[in-house]
Amino acid sequence: MSTHTATNMKAPQAPIGAAPTPFKVVARVAATIWSNGKARIGIIILGAFILIAIFAPLIAPYGAAENGFPRSTDASPEHWLGTTAAGEDVLSQLLWGSQISIFVGLVAGLLSTVIAVLVGLSWGYVRGFGADVINFIVNLFLVIPGLPLMIVIAAYLSGGGIGMIIVVVVITGWAWGARVLRSQTQSLRSRDFVTAAVFSGERPFRIVFREILPNMTSLIVGNFFGAATAAILAEAGLEYLGLGDTTIVSWGTMLFWAQNSNALLTGQWALLFAPGLCIALLATSLTLINFGVDGISNPRLREGAKK
Amino acid sequence: MTTLLEVLDLSVDYGYGADATHAVRNVSFSLEHGEFVGLVGESGSGKSTLGFALTGLSKPPAHIVGGRIQFGSSDIASLGDADLREQRHGGIAMVLQSGMNALNPVRSIRNHFFDIFKAHGHVSRERWSSRAEELVSKVELPTQVLDRFPGELSGGMRQRVSIALALSLEPKLMVFDEPTTALDVLVQHAVMNTIIELQQKEQFTAILISHDLGIVLESAQRVMVMHEGEIVEDGSAHDILNSPKDDYTRMLLSHYADPRADVVELPGFEDRSVRTAAGKPRAAGATHPPTVSSRSRRTDQKAMVVTNVSKVYPPPRRGESPVTAVDDVSFTLEPGEALALVGASGSGKSTIAKLITAVEKPTSGSIRFGDMDVAGLRRSRFRQLHSDVQMVFQDPYAALNPLHTVEYTLTRPVVNFTGLHGQDARRRVLDLLDTVGLSPVEEFAAKLPHQLSGGQRQRVVIARALASNPQMIIADEPVSMLDVSLRAGVLALLEDLREQWGVSLLYITHDLLSARVVTDNIMVLNQGRVVESGNTADVLRNPQDEYTVRLLDAIPNPGRDVA
Secondary structure, three states: OHHHHHHHHHOOOOOOOOOOOHHHHHHHHHHHHHHOHHHHHHHHHHHHHHHHHHOHHHHOOOOOOOOOOOOOOOOOOOOOOOEOOOOOEHHHHHHHHHHHHHHHHHHHHHHHHHHHHHHHHHHHHOOOHHHHHHHHHHHHHHHOOHHHHHHHHHHHOOOOHHHHHHHHHHHHHHHHHHHHHHHHHHHHHOOHHHHHHHHOOOOHHHHHHHHHHHHHHHHHHHHHHHHHHHHHHHHHHHHHOOOOOOOOOOHHHHHHHHHHOOOOOOOOHHHHHHHHHHHHHHHHHHHHHHHHHHHHHOHHHHHHHHO | OOEEEEEEEEEEEEOOHHHOEEEEEEEEEEEEOOOEEEEEOOOOOOHHHHHHHHOOOOOOOEEEEEEEEEEOOEEHHHOOHHHHHHHHOOOEEEEOOOHHHOOOOOOOHHHHHHHHHHHHOOOOHHHHHHHHHHHHHHOOOOHHHHHOOHHHOOHHHHHHHHHHHHHOOOOOEEEEEOOOOOOOHHHHHHHHHHHHHHHHHHOOEEEEEEOOHHHHHHHOOEEEEEEOOEEEEEEEHHHHHHOOOOHHHHHHHHOOOOOOOOOOOEOOEOOHHHHHHHOOOOOOOOOOOOOHHHHOOOOOOOOEEEEEEEEEEOOOOOOOOOEEEEEEEEEEEOOOOEEEEEOOOOOOHHHHHHHHOOOOOOOEEEEEEOOEEOOOOOHHHHHHHHOOEEEEOOOOOOOOOOOOOHHHHHHHHHHHHHOOOHHHHHHHHHHHHHHOOOOOHHHHHOOOHHHOOHHHHHHHHHHHHHOOOOOEEEEEOOOOOOOHHHHHHHHHHHHHHHHHHOOEEEEEEOOHHHHHHHOOEEEEEEOOEEEEEEEHHHHHHOOOOHHHHHHHHOOOOHHHHHO
8 A cells, every 4th residue: 555655646747737727728819920031921911901891980991982083093192003994993892802802701701610510520430331421422513613503603603793692602622621621530539548538428520510620720720721811712703794783882803804804904903903902811821821831730840940 | 708788877768857857867887898787667667768878769759968988999878870770780770579560561571681791791692592581590580481471470480580670780788678588488498598698608797687687597697677777787598597685686686586486486375285275365365355236136057158169260361271360168167266377479368358357259159158149149248247246457558538527437347246326335436446456545536547657557457347246357468567566466356256255267379377376276278179287387387298298398487497
């Protein structure tokens, strides 16, 4: 007995800290992303866009659809970026348009991530016939070229506005994420703690979503930012092709109308350049944030970031 | 003899400032030419950190904060990368624990040698092949391995290749960092013998870093014992074994014994036969007897009956023959009995564990637990089996979900199997923690796995296995990942559970000493077949099968060689 207590005492008693609360976990994750220089730039750009979108009604000098101005004018003190062929203020459209791009990006990114998580995790966990069926469906979505599929679906659902765009982007965007999450699930499912959960009498649903899912948070967050980037680009692309509701004001429809009115021929480069740059900047900011997300799950990248 | 290496007042830290961990503290020693020195310590003692510092391989966040490493005319602690590279030829080489995984899978072994020759240019191009052949034969490998790829070689062969690669630069000093820990027992023994012979033939100076005092005492002439970053004892192997001066060394030594001896005693354990004769339990008990409420449910105790079970896996590659993992095995595990299943890796012992927990289905034969047919059990009825048969995993670091608190981990089986909820479930969880000796229970319940030591984690794993109030526990190498000083505590816990809870135990291991201490009966498995079985003490004292003898011989026994 005496030796037994002795061995007990030999065990290094690490100072007992309270279990981290969810708030602390979020704060730590945020701090990790922030500590990466690239991610910091991304967060600042994204934050600026979100602020612009929220406060567009206050910042924008005119309404988005106000078209009583002289048509196709160049930049002037009244209209910093000029006016469109329909007589709208380009700067105001740019500011208002950020709302649509960010909304579509976040919502479509979120939805396709949710589908990717649901499909990817159950696909990775089940074996046998069920997995083959899912495999077939996912492969179907992967082999069909994305843009033509998008165009076909969008043309079919024509005139649906933002909601339709989101549906199209989600349908064409979830498959890659599902595939990546499935691979990670397959590698996690053979871990001892998953087997141990089976021995604890856990049902498969709980094993997948309480034991496995929390261990791939960074992958899911990364997938979300990737999907949001793709959604923003797809939304702009579809609207540029005139497949969305062309009466709303977004960066995509701005490009569409600028192209329609031959803005380049008339020398109004701002009409194409300004929304294009905004789309690129927003997509870049999300990609930059993803560099920081990598550091959450891979401390080695974090170490490198500090040096 | 002349001094080869002199370490003066060396300190290595992880991290900086107030958060820094002092892994190596003011260590000084010197090595003579041709010495074979062992460096022993438990995990976290700083032995590997010291090894990496000596070879100039310290990686951030580890960094040398003070002291000198005088090797020849240079101080390794202050050398730049380019000079270090220069110095590797005829300097210091290192063999890592995972050295066998350090080989590039898409390059043949021959190319690995050529890469080194090319980088250092110390062998003329026309002698490359002959030199490579010479090197592999030094580590007792046939020259044909040069044309193989790493994936085609076994773990032991790959580790030999990495030793040969380390030798290719004609080092004056070789640092072996746990060179055999990741290998199977029998292979371990063979590789260790090669290292010892090689050192005697080639006359290089060697440092053997290991957690296993047995291996070190058996092979090294001089032993340094490291504890919490300091060298607490430095003396000849003979002196360390016979007259250890430090308490820590004595504690380590007390955990070694020969399983073949008539009377085997470990700290906390009296010999089984002596104990049974006197009719007394192991000790005053590391656990509490079960509460009445939790045991009243059990009236019938069931036996696990395995009859003529075989398991054949499909061939790994097309054209190869199927793999027979378990071949016609029969045994019965009576309630309250402890049975050891021993064998080297690949002997089928873990497959048997999978079969009796219904994780895998046998190819033929029957497995019955009471009146339940385990062999044909459907997935939906797993819960029924697992309420009686539970498992303790080998690796306590992998068996706990890093993101769940101890309380969550333990609450789940309690809720699933006993139907308790809310405060009742919590009370039961705290009871379980108390049972496995983790107190204060409230504090441990709130911890996450990374805040616990290896031994504490393994206790949590055992507590989880107990949550369903099982009749049978399968322990798959429960102590092999733990430090020697923690092993006895976990073994004592298992023993107490069996004695006081009446749980039967299937103890799977390659460690015959622990099998001797905690089990009544033993089954020795070789390539899926039972080669020997019977009373544990009898079998180990008078082994009949040649395979059992080999297993026994592979155990490092400090007393045997030094004496």
